[in-house]
Amino acid sequence: MIVGEQKPFDEVWEMVKNHKQLTVFGCNTCVAVCHQGGNKEAEILASLLRMRATQEGVDMDIVNGGIERQCEHPFFESAQEMLEGSEAVLSLACGIGVQFVAEKYMSTPVYPALNTTFLGDVQEDGFFTEKCQACGDCVLGLTGGICPVSRCCKRVLNGPCGGSTNGKCEISKDIDCAWQLVVNRLEALGKLDDYEKIAPVKDWSKDRAGGPRSFKLEGF
Template identity: 65%
Template sequence: MIVGKQKSIDEVWAMIQGYKKVLVFGCNTCVAVCHAGGNKEAEVMASMLRMKAKQENVDIDIQDSGIERQCEHEFFESVTERIEWADAIVSMACGIGVQFTAEKFSTKPLMPGINTTFLGATEKPGVWTEKCQACGNCILGMTAGICPIARCAKRLMNGPCGGSTKGKCEISKDLDCAWQLIIDRLTALNRLNEYETLIPIKDWSTDRAGGPRKVVREDVMV
């Protein structure tokens, strides 16, 4: 899931300066699950911005709305009118939704309400952790199902660096050493011997290095 974190009210407030009608626009999928940008968070954000406006004595109309996903054309139909009404939109979606909305409404100024942080999972209620960097060329089969690219601070592919101490990464005691986890899991799987297989030089062309990526599936095209 895409994990995001709300921007501070002050930051959002600064971005909407000068507009008279602002729509805070929620996205009810990934960023709703991480309690950052769902329709409910949009409602809360709008309310807080309205209070900020009151405090600052600024005349501005702030409303909220939201759709299921800001990355699909069809969902926008129900809100076109609300979007047309606004001078500016604060999108509470991840970077994808913000851009998608911007593309669809080319004359509407669009502000991000959240920071898109990573692709991750709910570790426990209230804690989300990064698990994947969408490199486009998965090696999890060789690393006991734990990704060293996303979870090792140096994305080392052939083992821990010399800084791995007591299972923790050299850059922080709060961070698990991904390679420790890999070794532990390989041990549990009784496959520690596989560690010595050299993981070859990675093809990064499927990552950011290859430019904006695209998946085309003719069989699902309509």
């Protein structure tokens, strides 16, 4: 899922303080799982903004709402009226949702309340880790299911590098060496022979190097 973190409250306030009306709009899928951008968080943020407006003596009508997903047209039906009547929207979605709302409502300013941080998993409640960089050319089949693109700090495809010590990365003692994990896993699978194979140069044109990507299904 997509992981995001709420921007510092003062930064959010500075973005929206000059509006007379604001809709704080949650996205109840990915960013709700990480407790940053769901409809509940939208309600909380709207409340905090109302209190800030009162403190600053700013006359601003702040309402909150949300939908299940801000990156797909059909979900917007229930919120259409609310968004059309808004002077400005503060979206708690990831960068995709913010842009989607902005594209749908050309004349309405849309602000991001979150910093979209990475594609990750839920290791435990409240702890999320990066697992994929959407490089467009998956190598997990060769690396024992451990992604060197997202989990190796250097994105080394034939690792580990010389900075790997006791299974940790030289960047930080808190970061596992992805290649140590690859070796451990291949060993567990009895596939250490795979480790000996030299990975060819990766086709980065399928990553961002090829510009913004799109994918179209035939027959839709």
